[in-house]
Amino acid sequence: MAPFIDLGRGGPTAAPGKPRLVMIIADPGRESTAAMEWALSHAVAEGDAILLLHVNMPPNSAGAGPSRTGSGGSAGSPLTALLGAGGAGAAADVDFMETMSAACKARHPRARVRALRVEPATEGREAKAQTILAESQRRGVELLVIGHRRVSSFLGLRSPSGSSRAHDSTAEFLIEHSKCVCVSVQKKGQNAGYLLNTKTHKNFWLLA
Helix, strand or coil: CCCCCCCCCCCCCCCCCCCCEEEEECCCCHHHHHHHHHHHHHHCCCCCEEEEEEECCCCCCCCCCCCCCCCCCCCCCHHHHHHHHHHHHHHCCCCHHHHHHHHHHHHCCCCEEEEEEECCCCCCCCHHHHHHHHHHHHCCCCEEEEECCCCCHHHCCECCCCCECCCCHHHHHHHHHCCCEEEEEEECCCCCCEEEECCCCCCEEECC
16 A cells, blocks of 8 residues: 555544645746646645745746746646637736636635735745745645756756755755645656655655
């Protein structure tokens, strides 16, 4: 049997608890879309509230993520479906936060969905992660979901020790420091499932 990932409800046999506040980090890229898709399908439950949070990082700063303004949705994703037949041309005219909110409401009509943009609370390499952490703690978030952006070692990024860096420092920072359950999500191909990471589970493979 696959190991159980605690999503803040007390275990696989626990009775349904009180509604939670689920925070999904929203960015205009496929990683964020994958995280939202996983959360809507596998984590958000009846009565939960959903908070989409986007940190307005300066362009080219650490953790800024993709700069495009479209949805970043993959074929067959909730975002792509909501954009309809307009395709990529339509995506450019749709704010990704509005599209993600619509996808959440379409999947969970009774959920309270809020989209929020905030400015970074600090400066430096971990500004985005620290801002997300502060917002999650201030708002009493019980489940934090973030897309895991894999950095290719082909880029030649090196850590201070000299080893290649092929990781997402924002996701790893939040997994390590969040007081609530934090799950990073990486989609592995169109139908290959998801690779999940938490503080207690590393590289947990969940089939689609």
